[in-house]
Amino acid sequence: xxxxxxxxxxxxxxxxxxxxxxxxxxxxxxxxxxxxxxxxxxxxxxxxxxxxxxxxxxxxxxxxxxxxxxxxxxxxxxxxxxxxxxxxxxxxxxxxxxxxxxxxxxxxxxxxxxxxxxxxx
Numbered sequence: 546x547x548x549x550x551x552x553x554x555x556x557x558x559x560x561x562x563x564x565x566x567x568x569x570x571x572x573x574x575x576x577x578x579x580x581x582x583x584x585x586x587x588x589x590x591x592x593x594x595x596x597x598x599x600x601x602x603x604x605x606x607x608x609x610x611x612x613x614x615x616x617x618x619x620x621x622x623x624x625x626x627x628x629x630x631x632x633x634x635x636x637x638x639x640x641x642x643x644x645x646x647x648x649x650x651x652x653x654x655x656x657x658x659x660x661x662x663x664x665x666x
Contacts, residue, residue, distance in 0.1 A: 567664060571660055571664075572612075572658055575656070577604070580604045580606065580615070582646050583616045583642045586641075586642035586646060587639045589642075601618055602623075603616070616639065
């Protein structure tokens with residue numbers, strides 16, 4: 546029979562309890578930064594006739610209790626502009642803005658996560 550005893554787990558458990566909130570707090574900033582970058586780029590790509598579509602692009606920021614944020618279009622017709630219809634060709638603005646920022650968002654989250662972990666450990 547093989548057995549072992551791991552000592553110092555009380556310190557590890559204390560650090561792990563601190564780690565989760567610290568990492569979450571650190572990542573929220575990165576998530577929201579990425580969301581605002583997508584929002585800005587989408588506004589720049591949105592076709593403008595009256596400005597209503599562009600002005601309806603907004604962000605629902607992530608929070609500690611709800612880690613999911615979103616960039617959304619408030620104008621009802623935004624989906625038709627993005628995807629087109631049988632009578633109107635697509636003029637994508639939200640999807641290209643999201644795709645253009647994927648690498649930036651990944652880098653930001655990775656860096657923010659590392660910083661948060663270093664602060665706790």
